[in-house]
Amino acid sequence: MVFNTWLYFFFLAIVLALYVNLHRSAQNTMLLCASCFFYGWWDWRFLFLVGFTTTIDYWAGLKMEDASEPAKRKRFLLVSLISNLAMLGFFKYFNFFTDSFNALLTSLGLNARYWRMDIILPVAISFYTFHALSYTIDVYRGNLRAARSFKDFALFVMFFPQLVAGPIGRATHQLPQYFGKRQITLEGVREGMWLILWGLFKKVCVADNLARLVDQNFSRSGELNGPVAYLTVVAFAYQIYCDFSGYTDIARGTAKLMGFDILENFRRPYAAINPQDFWRRWHISLSRWLRDYLYISLGGNRFGRLFTYRNMMITMILGGLWHGAAWNFVWWGVYHGLLLVGYQLWLQWPNRWQVPRIVAIVTMFHLTLFGWLLFRCTRHELVEGVWVDQSFQQILEFLAAPARGLSWSGDATEIVAALALFVLPLLAIERLIDPKREDRGLYDRSTWVLILVLAAVAFFIVRYGVQNASAFIYFQF
Amino acid sequence: MDWVAALRRFTWFLLLTCVVFLLVGELWFRLPWTTKLVLWEFDEELISRLAAPQSRGIGLGNFSALSPPMTINRDGFRNDEIDWTLPTVLAVGSSELLGPGVEDNEVWTAIASERLSHARGRKTIVVNAGSGGYGPYHHSVQVHRFFEKYPRPLLVLVRVSVGDRYFVRPQAAELAVARNRNALSTQIKRYSEFLPFLANKIRAQIVAIQETFAEILGVKPSAGAHESPAVADAMWQANVGFWRDIAVHATSSRVPILFFVDGADGSASAERLAELLSQEFRNRGDVSVVLFGARDIGLSTHDDTTRRRLYREQFTLGYDPHANVRLHRLEAEFLTPLLINRLPSARPLSVSTP
Numbered sequence: 144m145v146f147n148t149w150l151y152f153f154f155l156a157i158v159l160a161l162y163v164n165l166h167r168s169a170q171n172t173m174l175l176c177a178s179c180f181f182y183g184w185w186d187w188r189f190l191f192l193v194g195f196t197t198t199i200d201y202w203a204g205l206k207m208e209d210a211s212e213p214a215k216r217k218r219f220l221l222v223s224l225i226s227n228l229a230m231l232g233f234f235k236y237f238n239f240f241t242d243s244f245n246a247l248l249t250s251l252g253l254n255a256r257y258w259r260m261d262i263i264l265p266v267a268i269s270f271y272t273f274h275a276l277s278y279t280i281d282v283y284r285g286n287l288r289a290a291r292s293f294k295d296f297a298l299f300v301m302f303f304p305q306l307v308a309g310p311i312g313r314a315t316h317q318l319p320q321y322f323g324k325r326q327i328t329l330e331g332v333r334e335g336m337w338l339i340l341w342g343l344f345k346k347v348c349v350a351d352n353l354a355r356l357v358d359q360n361f362s363r364s365g366e367l368n369g370p371v372a373y374l375t376v377v378a379f380a381y382q383i384y385c386d387f388s389g390y391t392d393i394a395r396g397t398a399k400l401m402g403f404d405i406l407e408n409f410r411r412p413y414a415a416i417n418p419q420d421f422w423r424r425w426h427i428s429l430s431r432w433l434r435d436y437l438y439i440s441l442g443g444n445r446f447g448r449l450f451t452y453r454n455m456m457i458t459m460i461l462g463g464l465w466h467g468a469a470w471n472f473v474w475w476g477v478y479h480g481l482l483l484v485g486y487q488l489w490l491q492w493p494n495r496w497q498v499p500r501i502v503a504i505v506t507m508f509h510l511t512l513f514g515w516l517l518f519r520c521t522r523h524e525l526v527e528g529v530w531v532d533q534s535f536q537q538i539l540e541f542l543a544a545p546a547r548g549l550s551w552s553g554d555a556t557e558i559v560a561a562l563a564l565f566v567l568p569l570l571a572i573e574r575l576i577d578p579k580r581e582d583r584g585l586y587d588r589s590t591w592v593l594i595l596v597l598a599a600v601a602f603f604i605v606r607y608g609v610q611n612a613s614a615f616i617y618f619q620f
Numbered sequence: 621m622d623w624v625a626a627l628r629r630f631t632w633f634l635l636l637t638c639v640v641f642l643l644v645g646e647l648w649f650r651l652p653w654t655t656k657l658v659l660w661e662f663d664e665e666l667i668s669r670l671a672a673p674q675s676r677g678i679g680l681g682n683f684s685a686l687s688p689p690m691t692i693n694r695d696g697f698r699n700d701e702i703d704w705t706l707p708t709v710l711a712v713g714s715s716e717l718l719g720p721g722v723e724d725n726e727v728w729t730a731i732a733s734e735r736l737s738h739a740r741g742r743k744t745i746v747v748n749a750g751s752g753g754y755g756p757y758h759h760s761v762q763v764h765r766f767f768e769k770y771p772r773p774l775l776v777l778v779r780v781s782v783g784d785r786y787f788v789r790p791q792a793a794e795l796a797v798a799r800n801r802n803a804l805s806t807q808i809k810r811y812s813e814f815l816p817f818l819a820n821k822i823r824a825q826i827v828a829i830q831e832t833f834a835e836i837l838g839v840k841p842s843a844g845a846h847e848s849p850a851v852a853d854a855m856w857q858a859n860v861g862f863w864r865d866i867a868v869h870a871t872s873s874r875v876p877i878l879f880f881v882d883g884a885d886g887s888a889s890a891e892r893l894a895e896l897l898s899q900e901f902r903n904r905g906d907v908s909v910v911l912f913g914a915r916d917i918g919l920s921t922h923d924d925t926t927r928r929r930l931y932r933e934q935f936t937l938g939y940d941p942h943a944n945v946r947l948h949r950l951e952a953e954f955l956t957p958l959l960i961n962r963l964p965s966a967r968p969l970s971v972s973t974p
Contacts, residue, residue, distance in 0.1 A: 149825070149832045329626045594633070598640035602648065605821055610828065 144184040146393045171298050181303040189265040197300045199226045200275045204282045204289035223279040231272045239468030267307040275300050278314035280436050287315050295321040304394040310408040310428035325402035338396030344600045345389030349565040351609035353382040364540040372544030374558040376512050381566050416503035418482035433462050456480040471534045475517045645814035655689050662802040667790035688723045698748040699724050709746045712759040713779030717750025721937045726945045731952035739960050755787030756862035763866050774963050776870045781882040782889040785855040852892035867907050876906040885931045886914030917950050
């Protein structure tokens with residue numbers, strides 16, 4: 144069930160109608176059933192997998208809290224970590240590792256026996272695994288008391304607005320909301336409606352319209368000239384931003400309608416002035432998760448510069464791999480790790496100069512663009528019956544685009560027109576929103592500005608929204 | 621009490637937003653560079669609408685920013701002006717033939733015109749007389765009119781789709797209602813360019829919602845959906861007279877007929893309809909029937925559910941069930957050799973320009 148479909152809005156209407164007429168405990172039961180239905184819509188068999196993860200983590204949490212010895216607590220944490228990561232590893236990475244191993248053996252001249260399994264990737268496995276792990280790690284660290292109610296804990300893992308593509312919830316922030324009393328306020332409803340509308344605009348107007356041009360041009364990367372190749376990557380940057388942040392906005396808006404607060408995930412990422420700033424603005428829930436549970440666990444910056452850089456690289460490579468079982472995501476992680484390390488080195492350089500803010504933003508945006516090129520180039524071609532990864536060749540084709548010419552063409556004009564039509568209104572409206580109170584949208588502005596923007600956004604959705612229920616990019620992760 | 625006051629404010633706020641929404645839409649549609657809706661004219665005999673001659677714009681279904689406008693020429697047919705001294709093939713059908721949501725030069729009739737001309741060594745035009753909401757009755761009227769007004773075509777192609785069964789012969793009693801509705805529509809169009817678009821969009825949402833719940837609730841599926849052979853039998857009973865009429869009218873002028881049955885989504889009803897048409901005209905050398913089936917678009921090996929999903933994802937405009945560019949190309953590839961074989965040769969077919 145995808146957010147940008149009628150089916151979802153009918154489903155939401157039924158859930159809301161039931162929700163407002165039930166008391167808290169019954170609300171949680173209903174939401175859990177609704178979440179199971181929502182997830183089971185894709186493939187009900189994977190509900191057992193989520194159920195297994197939930198049960199193990201619930202049990203591990205209780206055992207950790209009851210255990211007095213640290214060694215015992217650690218054992219239960221390991222049970223949770225191993226079971227979660229083993230499932231993630233098997234379903235998401237098994238074929239990637241066997242394929243890579245086979246390729247390595249073949250390149251060494253050894254006759255590798257091709258061995259892979261037909262594994263279906265369960266939707267959202269990366270999201271709910273990290274979501275659940277935040278709970279067991281926080282209980283282990285003593286930051287959180289273990290959940291006593293299985294139902295409430297299961298709802299924390301499976302809450303339907305954020306189940307499929309995040310934001311990756313933090314147990315310390317969210318679990319208390321399932322235990323405590325919630326209130327539906329007019330302000331919350333207003334904010335929720337705004338976020339849903341804004342998210343829809345980002346997805347069906349900006350992301351889906353740009354997607355057609357991006358997909359078309361990435362499929363013929365060997366023919367693009369310089370300006371078209373450059374503009375295609377710019378268009379992809381906005382496509383992926385609006386696709387993912389659009390999902391997040393709808394998820395947060397849905398939760399707000401029911402009185403829940405979900406963590407924010409984006410804060411105008413392309414206004415970042417350096418790599419560190421970028422990760423404070425892009426997929427915030429993932430970067431915080433990686434910082435708190437991986438980077439700090441590896442030692443963070445406590446053991447000298449070299450260890451800090453090593454930890455940064457490991458964190459970013461695993462962060463890249465989290466996105467998908469493919470080498471392009473690994474290179475994307477390596478690239479962002481290098482950017483972070485490079486930025487740390489720059490900060491320590493005594494003769495560094497003050498970069499004007501606008502130059503820093505433009506530079507960072509272009510560094511991000513190269514990252515998106517690594518991320519998006521995923522071409523596979525069937526050669527003699529075997530799928531061969533051509534991602535690297537595709538990257539080279541893009542980089543060689545200026546050599547194919549720098550003349551302006553109709554294709555370039557088409558992308559510029561699409562960017563002007565969709566991205567300019569996006570940026571203009573984003574500028575009107577207070578970045579510190581993003582979920583309030585434009586409610587701090589005058590009523591007439593608010594009315595005008597709401598009407599314009601609704602008009603754009605009606606006039607230009609692509610209605611083909613395309614899935615969100617981050618669903619595959 | 622606070623809630624009541626807040627709700628009242630909220631209601632006013634929503635109302636004002638709706639008014640501004642309409643104003644924004646109206647303003648936007650009047651900007652010179654924005655794409656307009658294609659104009660329609662009411663036809664008393666058909667009790668239906670026809671695309672107005674020499675209009676250009678979008679029409680029917682769900683369209684996004686990238687939906688291309690259609691060009692209607694001065695004769696009311698899709699695409700460029702037609703030089704009537706050249707040989708033509710007349711194609712009649714519903715909106716599936718008209719090709720909304722596809723560029724003028726990518727509609728299968730345009731592609732087929734180019735290929736036919738190339739193969740025959742003489743410019744030959746496939747006249748796209750498709751129109752939204754037209755069924756067999758409308759096609760028969762169109763064929764009659766065409767023969768009266770324009771030079772005799774080389775061939776008449778009738779595009780038959782099971783989805784066209786909803787487009788039945790209007791009753792005389794409906795004329796008054798249709799006239800009133802048309803008068804209202806004309807009045808609205810005189811003052812607003814956005815409201816017709818909005819109405820169109822709302823109608824498309826009804827289709828989208830029906831499609832969403834069709835399988836779950838058993839709601840009547842829209843045109844193009846998969847249906848059983850019994851549907852074809854019912855359609856046959858209701859429309860066989862019109863198809864016979866087309867065949868008689870065209871062949872009496874010595875113009876061969878090709879019934880092109882669209883069954884690309886693999887529906888059993890289309891196969892049945894093609895079978896019934898073939899049986900009806902089996903002894904007629906000047907009438908032929910072809911089925912454009914799932915195998916012609918590479919979907920025949922899939923199971924029923926997968927095939928329908930793939931068909932929707934890969935060959936339609938999404939929620940809008942009309943064919944996309946890919947399907948138009950495949951139709952052109954499928955039909956061009958059939959047309960070449962049925963047309964008198966302008967020169968040997970084996971000769972081709974390098």
